[in-house]
Amino acid sequence: MTKSALIMILASICLALGSSCSCDRDKAIKIGFIAGLTGKNSDLGVAGRDGVQLAVESINASGGIGGRMLSLVIRDDGSNPDAAALAVESLAKERVAAVVGPMGSSMAKAALPVAAKNGLVLVSPTSSSNELSGRDDNFFRVMEPNRLFAHHLAETCVKLKIMRVAAIYDLQNSTYTAEMFADFREEFLRRGGRITAEVSYDSARSPLFIPLVKKLGVDRADGVMVLANSVDAINIGQQVRKLSPRIPIISGACGIAQRDLVQQAGRSIDNIIFTLPVNGRSDKESYLLFKEKFAKRFGYEPTFASVLAYDAAQAVVAALRKNPEPSRLRETLRGIGTFPGLQGDILLDSYGDPHRKLFITRYFRGHEDVIE
């Protein structure tokens, strides 16, 4: 058998096998996404997913990164920390370049060790736990830590002369809720406020809300603080309104409702106050364009989670544009400084924490107002 014959045989076999198997080598850059897409906190995750989806579609429409398209690999953590860790493990196997998410602080905390083990970078749109800030790790985010929000809320309450606050919070995702409340209480008390009641519950046990709300003693308070997932927040809001039609409801960012739930919140949503890192009334051109595209693409108005998720995806894209090597992404992100956000440039410090302005948002008589 001559050498040429061997070459011919090998070439023919390769041709035959090549034609029989699908050679769909995916040259796209994979970006992972983790959020609670199901369950009571899914509105946050879905809004975030849609924001990232739009970012990826926009990047691809403009030619991708260095000619390579982006591919979004989505995982649902069901707002469960263990599921979030498994989701990161799964994305590492998929060889994603980076992960946008998780959205919840508890999930981010659980996912971080797995990400570090696999050399993956997490860029969370909405995780705000204090614990995750100021650390030299694989975690980056585009939302500021709870402490800042809590202090901002305490300051707002004092400004609005809400000096007596009754608080209710969910023990699920306590990394966010309990921490947020503790920071709020500290600052609020420091500013002369008073906590009239503190009620906690476990959303996993499907509790009845009216007894819990009654425990708050709404009539003795100037405002009710609700730190819960959006479904529960609306439900609690409804119960609060049964007892007091006008009392202000102070919510954490996670409590904000999506359009579907806003409809079902009815008048209870009136006088709900949030502190957000996003200005819902921004007239920034890039934000307005994003709003328009988002509404056209998904059929609803983008929430703050969509904006933050879009920004988180932009941080990853900016870093990959600077250095397309995924293994160097952590260093690239640490040295990126600023990157373009929908409402202006966002500065990331060397610990991967952002510095952006906060906005007080209030729903009042069917309108969403932004109070500085």
Next chain:
Amino acid sequence: MKFDLKRLFFLNNLATALLPIVGIGIVSILVVKSHVTADYDRSSAILARSISGQITTYLREPIGTFNLLGNHLRGHDYSPAERGALLNLLVNSYEYFDAMYLLDRRGTVRQAGLKKERTSMQADILGMDFSGVEICREALKSGTLKWAPSLSIVTGEPTMSFCASLDGDTVLTELRLSDLGKIINESSSTRTFEAFIVDKSGRIIAHPDQALINARENIANLHIFREALAGRLETENFFLHGSELRGTALLIPELGWVLVVAQDIHEAMSPVRTLIYILSVGLVATILLALGLGHIGSRMLRRPFTELKEVAQRVINEDYAAVKRVESGCEEIRILSDTICSMVAAICARQDTLNEQTEELMATEESLRELNALLEEKVAERTARLEMVSEAVSALSLDLMQRTSSLEEANRQLESFAYTVSHDLRAPLRHAGSFASILLEEHAAGLGEEGSELARRIVASCGQMEQLIGALLEFSRVALRPINRTLVHPEKLVAEVLAELQGDLQGRSCEIIVAELPDCMADVILLRQVWANLLGNAIKYTRKTAAARIEVGAVRGGDSITYFVKDNGAGFDMAEYDRLFGVFQRLHSPMDFTGSGVGLAIVANIIKRHGGRIWALSKVGEGAEFRFSLPVAPAGTPA
């Protein structure tokens, strides 16, 4: 590029095996792919219509029940507690209802029907404000049934809400979307299709996988969805959840939803893949078979060729005795082998002949070699002799040249001497003559008769002597004069000479005929002297001829021109020809014809110095003819 037989045979086998199977395979794949796609599209469209029908049918029941409830409540004046009980009864009687709420005009929940496991939530639900729910406002406004996908306030999961107006109040029902998923699942499970329902905003509201519904996937960006929403049945490939699918999208007009029936493209095209697999296996098997057969065939084909090669090698080595016939089943090989054997036989026969001829040639060559040696010996001998002769000739020639040179020198010295002597002798001779004349004229009386006679003889001898010396001087002058060649016109010279001699013709009858005389290259003065002497002689020697006739002419021939002067005068005896051109040689008596005897010597000298030749023919009493030739253009003369 070089191919050996083995490689060519291998390539031939491979090409013969591969080309048909690849060609047929490609055509088959294209045809099957086209058929599979068409079949798949047809099936998915049929399935989509079927599921669409089932969903419409499925929704008719809850809608009917819902309408019935509305009519029932309108027709009966139930208490709030009775209404609540009725709602609870309906929700728990029909699987598809998740919850049912009775809202007052302000949108506040007054009664709620909940599944048994959620009855405890009654307290939370009652009194809730649903005034913001858009379909309730629309239903109240239009008085008709409205529905829209939403999220359940109880579970937070996607649901389908129906709302109908009821005398100012409204009934709001949450329909379980998971049942739609079941319908889809049951309809499509046997066909391995994935079917799902998408609402008009692009959100997936019903899917066999509840997680996808809960995740509220939105496919509004897909072309297939937009086309279906516009009322066009569309079948095409699209990407969803990172997979490529092929599916059909169909609008359900009654609901405004889009039903998508799809299948993973790899699964949908599995028959094509199977065909490609079969083709690939067939291709590999064919290649291996072709290689095996090719190898065997190649060996079979190569053996006789190898033997033929060996035979050819023996022929090259001239080992004709070892050339054997190659046995093969192949007719062509046998013919080739026989041809080689015949060729070898012919070569052997020709070689024998050649050997004989070679021997003969060798013998001939030997003889020739001997002859050649003999010839060479003779040639050498003769050459030696010739060389000797040549040396002798050279020596003679050299001697001759030396003698000639000596003679010429002696001649020149003699001529010079003659001139000098003549010239120097002239003066004393003239003195002698003059003195003798003086004696005669002045001393005749003293001399006496005899003395006078002697004196006269002295005077006469001196006169004759002077004449002779004059002639000698003339001869010497001509001989010493250097030749200056120019183009000469002899006709003109002849005419001038005849004019000068006209006096000698006075009283004579003499016919002079001058023919055409070609021009020549010569010293004009010397040639004039030639013509003067020859014409002078002709006139002189015809003096006694009654009808004198003188002819002058020329004959052109080769590289010279021959001029002649012919007369019919006294002529001369050819026996004395040798003296004719000598100095002071006279063939006639001075009594008959006067002359110095140097005229013809001068002519001969001039002609000779011009490189020409002079000769004469004559008979006594019949005249003479003098001819001289001159070269047309002597070498080194100017034109």
